[in-house]
Amino acid sequence: MIEKLLTIENIDVYFVIGIILFFSLLESISGFLKNSKRAKGDWIQEIMSFVVLGNLIKPIIVFVIFITGTHLIPQYNNSLESYPFIALFAFYILTDDFLQYWYHRTAHETPFLWKLHRPHHQAEEMGYFVSYRNALLYYLLMPNIWWVAIILFLGGAKAVALGLILKQFIIIGSHSRLKWDKPFYSNATLLPIIKVLERIIVTPAFHHSHHGTSQLDSASDPNGNFGNMFSIWDQIFRTATFQNRYPKEYGLQQKTNDPWTASYFYPFVKSPDPKSDWSIAYEKLNTSTKDSISVSLTKGKNYLWCSCGRSNNQPFCDGSHHGTKFKPVKFSGKRTGEIKLCNCKKTKKSPFCDDTHLNL
Numbered sequence: 001m002i003e004k005l006l007t008i009e010n011i012d013v014y015f016v017i018g019i020i021l022f023f024s025l026l027e028s029i030s031g032f033l034k035n036s037k038r039a040k041g042d043w044i045q046e047i048m049s050f051v052v053l054g055n056l057i058k059p060i061i062v063f064v065i066f067i068t069g070t071h072l073i074p075q076y077n078n079s080l081e082s083y084p085f086i087a088l089f090a091f092y093i094l095t096d097d098f099l100q101y102w103y104h105r106t107a108h109e110t111p112f113l114w115k116l117h118r119p120h121h122q123a124e125e126m127g128y129f130v131s132y133r134n135a136l137l138y139y140l141l142m143p144n145i146w147w148v149a150i151i152l153f154l155g156g157a158k159a160v161a162l163g164l165i166l167k168q169f170i171i172i173g174s175h176s177r178l179k180w181d182k183p184f185y186s187n188a189t190l191l192p193i194i195k196v197l198e199r200i201i202v203t204p205a206f207h208h209s210h211h212g213t214s215q216l217d218s219a220s221d222p223n224g225n226f227g228n229m230f231s232i233w234d235q236i237f238r239t240a241t242f243q244n245r246y247p248k249e250y251g252l253q254q255k256t257n258d259p260w261t262a263s264y265f266y267p268f269v270k271s272p273d274p275k276s277d278w279s280i281a282y283e284k285l286n287t288s289t290k291d292s293i294s295v296s297l298t299k300g301k302n303y304l305w306c307s308c309g310r311s312n313n314q315p316f317c318d319g320s321h322h323g324t325k326f327k328p329v330k331f332s333g334k335r336t337g338e339i340k341l342c343n344c345k346k347t348k349k350s351p352f353c354d355d356t357h358l359n360l
C-alpha cells in the first residue's frame with residue numbers, strides 16, 4: 001500500500017509542502033507569527049533558502065551524480081530496485097541520518113563550516129522555517145544530499161520519498177514553536193511514551209535545547225544534541241542531553257548586525273559588522289594569558305568558564321568557542337568572594353587555577 005503510494009510522481013514534494021502548511025497554520029492559529037521577532041531579512045533568507053534548496057541545489061546534485069554515474073558505473077543504475085523495500089529504506093535512512101549527524105557536529109566544531117551553519121543559530125526564536133535557515137554553501141556541501149542522489153541513481157526512489165516525508169515531519173516538528181511533546185512531559189500516563197520516543201527520534205525538547213543560547217540555562221545545550229531525525233547518534237557518541245523543559249532564550253550569545261545577504265551568501269558576501277564572524281575584519285584572537293584571573297563570585301550562582309582561550313570576557317565564556325571543539329565549563333560559586341580562575345587554559349582542575357601556568 002505505502003509502496004504503491006510512493007510511486008505517485010512528486011508525492012514527497014506534496015507531503016513536504018503539506019507538512020510546512022500544517023505547521024504554519026498551527027503556528028499562526030496559536031498566535032506565534034503575530035508575536036514573531038523575525039525581521040523582513042529573516043523571512044527573505046528562510047524562504048529563499050527553502051526554494052533554492054528544492055529547486056536548484058538538489059536538482060544540480062542529482063544531475064551531477066547521474067551524469068557521473070552513467071559514465072563511470074552505468075551497470076549499477078537501478079541495481080537496488082530488486083532489494084526488499086524495507087531493507088533498502090532502513091539502509092538509506094540510517095546512513096543519511098548518520099552522515100547528517102556528523103556533518104552538523106563538524107559544522108559546530110570547524111571554523112569555516114560554522115560560518116555556513118551560523119545563520120541557523122542566529123535565529124532568536126524557533127519556528128518551522130528555521131529548519132531551512134543555513135548558508136547556500138552549507139547545503140551544497142551537505143553529504144546526505146549527495147547520498148540521496150546516489151540512492152536515486154541506484155534505484156531507491158521510493159525509499160528516498162518515504163525518508164524525505166518522515167524526516168521533514170520530524171525536523172520541522174522539532175524546530176516548530178508548537179512543542180508537540182510538551183503535554184507528554186506534564187502527564188504521568190504519557191510520560192513513559194515520550195521517554196521512549198525521545199530515545200529514538202529528535203523531539204522539540206531535545207532540539208530546542210540545541211538552539212538555547214547558553215548552558216547557564218540548564219534547559220540549553222548548544223554544544224550537544226546534534227541529531228536531525230534520530231537521537232541515537234547523540235547517545236552513541238555521547239553528545240545527548242534529554243530535557244523535559246525548553247530554553248528561556250534562543251540564538252547566539254554574541255549579537256551582531258548582519259544583512260541577510262552576508263548570512264546566506266557567505267563567503268561571497270561579507271558583513272559590515274566587524275564583530276561578526278562574516279566580516280572581513282573578524283579574527284578570533286587568543287585572549288588566554290600566562291597567569292590566573294581573580295574574580296568576584298557569588299555563592300550558588302552559576303558561571304561558564306572559557307576553556308577555548310578566545311573569549312573577550314575572560315575568564316568567562318562569551319560564545320567565541322563556536323567553530324571549535326571546545327566547550328565552556330559550567331560551575332557554581334562555592335562561596336562569595338574573590339577566587340582565582342585559570343586563564344592559561346592548561347589547568348587540570350578547571351575552572352580553578354592549579355598553578356600550571358608557573359611551568360609554562
Ligand code: FES
Pocket residue numbers: 305306307308309310311316317318319320321322326327328329
Ligand atoms: S568563549 Fe566559550 S569556551 Fe571560550
